[in-house]
Amino acid sequence: MAHLVGGIILVFIVILWISVLQRLELPVRRWTLPVILAGLFIFPLLTGLLVNWIAEMECTRNEMEAIIGAVSQDDQWSFGQIVAVFLWLPLCFQILLHVMDRV
Amino acid sequence: MSNSSCFFSTIEDLLAHVIRDSTLNVTAQVALCSDICLQVWGNGNPDLLGIGLNLSYLIQVTLTIICGPLLGAIYVLRRPLRLDRTTVEAMSSIHDNFLDTSAAFNIPVAIAAAIRTHHFTPFYELAFLQFLILMQAHSFLLVVAIIGLFERPYRRSIRRLHVVIFYLLINFSSCIEVVVSAATNPMNGVLGRALTDACKLWVIPVSAQTILGQVTLTTKDRFQLFFGRGQVIKDTLWHTS
Numbered sequence: 270m271a272h273l274v275g276g277i278i279l280v281f282i283v284i285l286w287i288s289v290l291q292r293l294e295l296p297v298r299r300w301t302l303p304v305i306l307a308g309l310f311i312f313p314l315l316t317g318l319l320v321n322w323i324a325e326m327e328c329t330r331n332e333m334e335a336i337i338g339a340v341s342q343d344d345q346w347s348f349g350q351i352v353a354v355f356l357w358l359p360l361c362f363q364i365l366l367h368v369m370d371r372v
Numbered sequence: 373m374s375n376s377s378c379f380f381s382t383i384e385d386l387l388a389h390v391i392r393d394s395t396l397n398v399t400a401q402v403a404l405c406s407d408i409c410l411q412v413w414g415n416g417n418p419d420l421l422g423i424g425l426n427l428s429y430l431i432q433v434t435l436t437i438i439c440g441p442l443l444g445a446i447y448v449l450r451r452p453l454r455l456d457r458t459t460v461e462a463m464s465s466i467h468d469n470f471l472d473t474s475a476a477f478n479i480p481v482a483i484a485a486a487i488r489t490h491h492f493t494p495f496y497e498l499a500f501l502q503f504l505i506l507m508q509a510h511s512f513l514l515v516v517a518i519i520g521l522f523e524r525p526y527r528r529s530i531r532r533l534h535v536v537i538f539y540l541l542i543n544f545s546s547c548i549e550v551v552v553s554a555a556t557n558p559m560n561g562v563l564g565r566a567l568t569d570a571c572k573l574w575v576i577p578v579s580a581q582t583i584l585g586q587v588t589l590t591t592k593d594r595f596q597l598f599f600g601r602g603q604v605i606k607d608t609l610w611h612t613s
Contacts, residue, residue: 276506276509276544276547276548277544277548279510279513280513280540280544283513283516283517284537284540286517286520287516287517287519287520287533289520311517312440312441312444312514312517315440315510315513315514315517316437316440316441316514318506318510319433319436319437319507319510319511319514320433322503322504322506322507322510323429323430323433323503323507325503326426326429326500326503326504326507327426329496329499329500329503330421330426330500332496333496333500345418345422345423346423346424347418347422347424349418349419349422349424349425350418350422350423350424350425351424352424353422353424353425353427353428353477354424354427354428354431356428356473356476356477357428357431357432357435357473359469359473360435360439360466360469360470360473361431361435363465363466363469364438364439364466367459367462367466370458371459
């Protein structure tokens with residue numbers, strides 16, 4: 270329940286933050302203190318939570334691999350598994366090409 | 373090994389019978405069907421928990437950090453860093469593409485997870501899906517939060533903002549659906565407890581114990597689990613009574 274309330278509050282804070290920035294139309298150097306403070310609160314909090322959830326996912330997965338081991342069907346590369354990985358490939362290439370252009 | 377007197381091949385069959393017939397003794401049934409205990413813990417749906425999907429989740433988190441806070445920080449510091457117009461345009465384009473790819477990946481996963489949690493889901497899958505859905509929702513939120521940083525001429529149009537907020541709402545409503553249906557899932561209630569009691573010959577995974585509120589993991593335990601040292605935790609934490 271706490272996750273739900275926290276999530277809803279976070280969504281509202283982010284939407285509010287975006288709408289304030291869109292309305293202000295101020296360049297970065299003229300940002301007001303509350304906007305800067307909100308940014309310093311939102312980004313570390315969301316990044317921390319993101320890392321926490323992926324760590325929990327991997328812990329759960331590793332734990333179950335220790336129990337069910339060879340019984341698990343999770344380690345088979347099917348069509349869906351390959352599509353899921355290749356989904357990110359165009360974006361990775363886009364980033365890589367821009368980085369290579371800069372170097 | 374399945375016993376010839378076992379009438380249930382899946383956990384769904386067993387739970388459906390227990391719900392229909394309250395006089396049925398879960399412990400007695402589990403004693404006849406030892407395979408059932410393995411199903412209580414694991415072997416989730418490979419469409420959501422497979423090796424490729426897991427790799428994709430790790431790529432998603434890495435790209436979120438690159439296209440989210442890192443890209444935002446570089447954009448804000450573009451003048452001190454003396455970035456040219458082409459680079460800033462490329463950053464804006466990368467951010468926009470990441471949003472679309474992320475939405476195309478997150479929304480089907482969130483809807484599939486919401487459907488899965490409406491069934492009798494094993495403990496492992498129940499725990500994994502909740503963490504997965506929270507991870508994806510926070511990933512999307514983190515990248516959406518960067519939109520506010522972009523100034524003219526890279527500022528997103530109001531129509532584009534409406535589309536992004538629409539993605540965000542679908543993602544979060546599916547996330548809420550997963551968390552609520554996981555909390556009300558039969559595996560998370562009295563039946564789940566009856567099954568964990570009945571399967572005492574089998575180890576109780578930490579994820580199941582965490583769901584049932586039986587253990588609180590320390591940071592050291594989490595690190596050991598994260599780096600694949602499940603066996604260490606098994607030896608030290610799991611109940612084998």
